[in-house]
Amino acid sequence: MANNSEFSSKIGLIAATVGSAVGLGNVWRFPAETQANGGAAFLLVYVICVLLFGIPVMLGEFAIGRAGKSDAIDSYRKLSPGKPWWISGFLGILCSYLILTFYMVVSGWTLEYLYQSLSGELFTPIPGVEEGSNLQFADRMQEYVAGIWPPMVWTWITITICGAVLCMGVQKGIERVSNILMPLLFLILIILCVTAMTLPKASEGLAYFFHPDFSKITPDVCISALGQAFFSLSLGMGTLITYGSYFKKDTNLTKTAFTVSILDMLVAILVGMIIFPGVMSFGLEGESFGGSALVFVTFPEIFNRMWCPQLWSSLFFILLSVAALTSSISIAEVSIAYFSNHFKMKRIPATCMVLIPLVLLSALSSLSNGVLSDWTIFGYTIFGACDAFTANILMPLGAFIMAVYLGWFAPKGMMKDQLTNGGTIRNRLAGTVMFLLKWITPILIVIIFGASVLMK
Numbered sequence: 001m002a003n004n005s006e007f008s009s010k011i012g013l014i015a016a017t018v019g020s021a022v023g024l025g026n027v028w029r030f031p032a033e034t035q036a037n038g039g040a041a042f043l044l045v046y047v048i049c050v051l052l053f054g055i056p057v058m059l060g061e062f063a064i065g066r067a068g069k070s071d072a073i074d075s076y077r078k079l080s081p082g083k084p085w086w087i088s089g090f091l092g093i094l095c096s097y098l099i100l101t102f103y104m105v106v107s108g109w110t111l112e113y114l115y116q117s118l119s120g121e122l123f124t125p126i127p128g129v130e131e132g133s134n135l136q137f138a139d140r141m142q143e144y145v146a147g148i149w150p151p152m153v154w155t156w157i158t159i160t161i162c163g164a165v166l167c168m169g170v171q172k173g174i175e176r177v178s179n180i181l182m183p184l185l186f187l188i189l190i191i192l193c194v195t196a197m198t199l200p201k202a203s204e205g206l207a208y209f210f211h212p213d214f215s216k217i218t219p220d221v222c223i224s225a226l227g228q229a230f231f232s233l234s235l236g237m238g239t240l241i242t243y244g245s246y247f248k249k250d251t252n253l254t255k256t257a258f259t260v261s262i263l264d265m266l267v268a269i270l271v272g273m274i275i276f277p278g279v280m281s282f283g284l285e286g287e288s289f290g291g292s293a294l295v296f297v298t299f300p301e302i303f304n305r306m307w308c309p310q311l312w313s314s315l316f317f318i319l320l321s322v323a324a325l326t327s328s329i330s331i332a333e334v335s336i337a338y339f340s341n342h343f344k345m346k347r348i349p350a351t352c353m354v355l356i357p358l359v360l361l362s363a364l365s366s367l368s369n370g371v372l373s374d375w376t377i378f379g380y381t382i383f384g385a386c387d388a389f390t391a392n393i394l395m396p397l398g399a400f401i402m403a404v405y406l407g408w409f410a411p412k413g414m415m416k417d418q419l420t421n422g423g424t425i426r427n428r429l430a431g432t433v434m435f436l437l438k439w440i441t442p443i444l445i446v447i448i449f450g451a452s453v454l455m456k
């Protein structure tokens with residue numbers, strides 16, 4: 001019998017999980033963080049963080065989800081009844097909802113840019129602005145992103161698309177859409193990467209990206225790389241606990257975690273291989289990529305200097321929209337799974353309950369005419385604060401609690417059972433994973449945080 005709360009095939013399961021992992025974090029956040037944190041040195045620390053922390057924590061989340069067969073909170077409750085570990089799941093859901101509030105908005109901007117690229121409007125000269133100058137795209141961004149109605153309507157369109165997929169359920173919605181969109185994403189990525197290699201200063205860009213200067217590795221760079229690894233792999237937010245609960249009994253968790261992490265890193269690296277050659281070739285290296293400038297100003301700048309800007313820009317924004325939509329879906333699924341499990345709600349009302357407040361919030365934010373989004377907390381805008389707080393603090397904290405739980409307090413043998421499918425498959429890495437979760441992950445998270453606080 002078809003079971004709409006399980007992924008039906010291996011490919012579908014990988015596509016959906018990669019769909020969650022590959023998002024704005026890979027295409028937008030990764031190059032900006034790389035530039036802000038010393039280029040190749042950041043890439044190196046990031047890869048180490050993925051291998052040393054990311055994969056074990058991902059396995060931990062899969063295991064909790066599949067063993068508990070429930071949402072991020074109730075899985076902990078089922079595994080350790082009466083104990084407070086479910087708080088880690090609660091933090092995850094909270095964090096995922098915070099992220100969703102800005103993730104959906106940015107996904108809306110992406111769709112708007114896709115529309116403007118397809119229609120060619122993005123590249124039409126703005127009266128009064130000198131053609132070919134930077135201001136062209138900075139002004140466009142002001143017009144599209146800082147306006148009142150368009151960003152709000154595009155956010156609503158995003159919410160509606162995600163809502164429609166989510167209402168259809170795990171197998172018929174999430175899995176089916178991922179099966180179509182993920183191959184498309186990889187295809188576009190490869191086309192853009194091959195094209196970037198033909199740019200005049202491609203090799204300089206690659207050297208910046210791949211030759212590390214070890215003196216640039218500081219505790220802050222390590223925290224940012226750790227935050228990036230967590231964000232990019234969708235960890236610490238209950239997403240992969242939720243997806244893990246949709247895995248079948250015979251899914252090989254270790255193979256899945258390696259496949260997903262490597263594909264996710266590959267996407268980030270391919271994006272680096274597009275942006276850095278572009279930046280070097282067109283003399284944009286002095287510009288800051290921070291904030292929204294990277295995808296909405298720097299990328300269009302690069303495309304504008306290539307032949308047929310509209311084509312490259314459209315391909316890029318299809319890529320970005322696909323990445324953003326499949327990740328948004330997975331972030332919303334965390335809360336939807338919780339409501340439908342815990343309160344025994346049907347999928348459609350649970351989906352509405354999660355998404356309608358976002359519709360209202362986006363209206364409030366747009367109609368406040370930027371007041372809300374311009375607010376600053378500790379020198380960060382609301383977006384910046386949400387991003388830094390969730391990726392650099394809440395997500396590693398959630399992972400810390402989860403590693404301590406799995407290493408020391410979870411039911412005996414649960415993790416091993418999950419890693420070996422109840423002893424039916426051999427898993428040479430099971431001991432190493434347990435050792436990493438018990439000792440290395442919690443200790444290194446504390447050391448990295450301690451060092452960064454002491455250096456301030």
Ligand code: PHE
Pocket residue numbers: 020021022023024025026231232233234235237239327328330331
């Ligand atoms: N991994 C996604 C990205 O890189 C973001 C995400 C975080 C999705 C947490 C789900 C959960 O954009």
